[in-house]
Amino acid sequence: MSEIVLSVEKVVKQFTGLRAVGGADGLSFSVRRGDFLGLIGPNGAGKSTTFNLISGVLKPTEGKVSLNGTDLSGLRAQEIAGMGLGRTFQTPRAFPSLGVLDNIMVGAQNPNEGPITALLGSWRGGDAKLRERAESSLERVGLIDRRHDLVANLSGGELRMLEVARQLIRAPRILLLDEPTAGVDPSLQVRLTGLLRDLHEAGTTLIVVEHNLTFLFDLADRIVVLQNGGLLAEGEPEAVRRDPVVVSAYLGSENEA
Amino acid sequence: MTFSSLILTTLTFGAMFSVLTLSLNLQYARGGMINFGTVAYFASGAYAYAIFTQDPPSGLDQYAFGLGLPWYVGFLAAGVASLLFALITGWPTLRLRGEYLALTTFAFAEVLHSFLLNERRIGNGSVGLSNVERPDPALIGVNDMLAYAIAAVALMLMTAFFFHRLLNSPFGRTVDAVHDDETAAQAIGKDGARIRLQVFVLSAIPIGFAGALYAMITTLVAPAMFTAELTFFVWIALALGGQKTILGAILGTLALVFFQEAVGAIPFESVRAAQIAASVEEVVTGILFIIVLRWQPWERFSRRTKA
């Protein structure tokens, strides 16, 4: 069994009047290296908030999050990203000032990114290689034909794939995907399934929030179910699918399986 | 003032102030930072130049520092002074957004102004330093006004060139990304505060050089020359020219300088008439600013779509 790469320990996130994450005792779960973890739950369960707590966009009110054994408490989001953690957002975030290809190129960890290098102009050689890598990322998500396009011309589903491609070029060791299939048409979804399988096989740790349970249960090793910010159930997909507690939680709200 | 000297003056001061407008363009349009303290970097440069080139104090002089160095050392010192001032005032404040950054930059500029006004030991307080050393174009047989006009245009072109180079690069991509969506930029490891500081400090350096040039042209540095009015002048020039392009920043500045120089050149019959003209100019500029802001911003004040 591989070592634990991400550990969420008794984490609570309290907003004024709302305990978004934490449940009764604080939220706790862990993820091992190479795992494919699915994170599900009805709307408002705290899934995206949990992602925000892991990636550093929000700080926990109580409890701690550790990545590779390092406590993330004092770290800022960009530092956590620098540790090899990638994420996409519930509403896809692209950079409208940049074209599609540039949106990917900006994602890479680029030693030629500094201002002095810019003034000297010594980034040109590296940029050519970077362009190739960006194009191959776009190819993997099926957007290679749109590489010269403006972000404004992309559909919601395509923007989602753009975000994924931007993370691919960074080759993160652990990747958090927030509702990657929302608004994505079936053909792209097939491609996404293949892509996630490849990543899983290559050893990337994956945590995926999804409402599309058919898509998710096919791929994930383990499922964690949240409700009202707390852990409702966890286990292998089939076990969770049949768990009566989970079924009633879902039947109480919308289920888009 | 003859027409040709009006053109020459417009060109000289227009090019010189364009450097400030270009910096503002970089800081606001690309970096998303509202800087209401631009005049302070200009003043730092001008005073640094004057202090480095001024002969050491003697006799009745009130100022304490004068290093008597050649003009090119002074020029470099001006850039460094501006850089340092930007670094010191930028580092703690750039995490503030929007209006609050505007206020702190404004406050810092006023602090500097107050300091220069009150501390006699630095450049004679309100009196300032006069007879500032400057290279003499007559030595190479060139007309004085023309030479400095060329120098100003050269500085402007170099600034435009370096800014263009800075932004058409991976660094430029990162700056745009951070400006567009800082949270998403953080998710790919970009440090917004650090990027903004880099932009802020680098864009301040040419302002320092422009300050040195100003001191050379006028052979005088005094606090009254460096007031918040100058900062807002540059803002209005930026708005008039539209911020999408470097060319816009330059044209807007030239137009505004021409307007002011032209009004100043009209021979008024009384002091009062001249004052009224200056006031009307102020009103017109203000109204123009309001109009431009209302009808242009979504096009000009945010560099959203890239062709």
Added chain:
Amino acid sequence: MTLFLQFFLTGIVTGSFLILATIGFSFTRRVEGFLNIAHAELLGVSAFTTWGLNVLLGWHVVAAAIAGIVFTAFLGLAIGRIVYDPIRRLGPSVLLITSVGVAYAIGGTVDALVGTGIRTLDIPLATSYRFAGLRITDYQMIVVAFAVIATGALALFLNKTSMGLAIRAISANPELAASRGIDVKSTSRITWLISSGLAGLAGVMLAVVATLSTDIAFHQILQILAVAILAGLGSLYAVIAAGLIVGVAMDVSVFWIPAGYRPLIAFAVVILVLLFRPEGLAGRKSR
């Protein structure tokens, strides 16, 4: 020690003036949502209108003052509706930058009409009163009195009248207030009238205790900003406290540092507050 107390006393007067000058500004910030740099210029408008009526037309100073205040109130309202309302959707940053243009336009107009030079109101010389070794003039006491009256009246208005409650609702949460049926438009108008009227009152006070020159309005803006930022987005009481703190700090500082640096206190307040406690005394994070 007596000297220190004297400075403290004048600090209270300065603070009272700052309170008057800043409440309106704070009001606009809370209800309209942006920092209106042009607010300071309204002090100049009121001061010079009062001066014009009093000195040039020979009106009694009280009548001139009332006319000046009313005029300023309606001018502020007009500007609010013509200039700021149409661009509110562009966000507080653009509104802030636009207010610089408005400040230029107003300042330039005042300059053009009044010209340079020092002006004073045609009023009797100040009478000094002494007590416990300290001095205060009748005009200074009037400033303090007006500050007390104005804040008291405003507090009553905000807490006891339906319009006042509407204003508080909007400043707490504009969308919620609008959806609850509060008439945002007329509330906005009342806000402009009140805040500009208060600026008018502050301008009159300025004319009474100080000598007027056309750049006087601009010098006030930084002090107003200091008080507003120190007070934060919160209540009237925060503005009172902040005004007194800044006023006293500025005047007492003369005890230790050269008088020329007095305005520096205001700048230092702005910088320190924004760096260390941006939400100010009131303590609420910005909406």
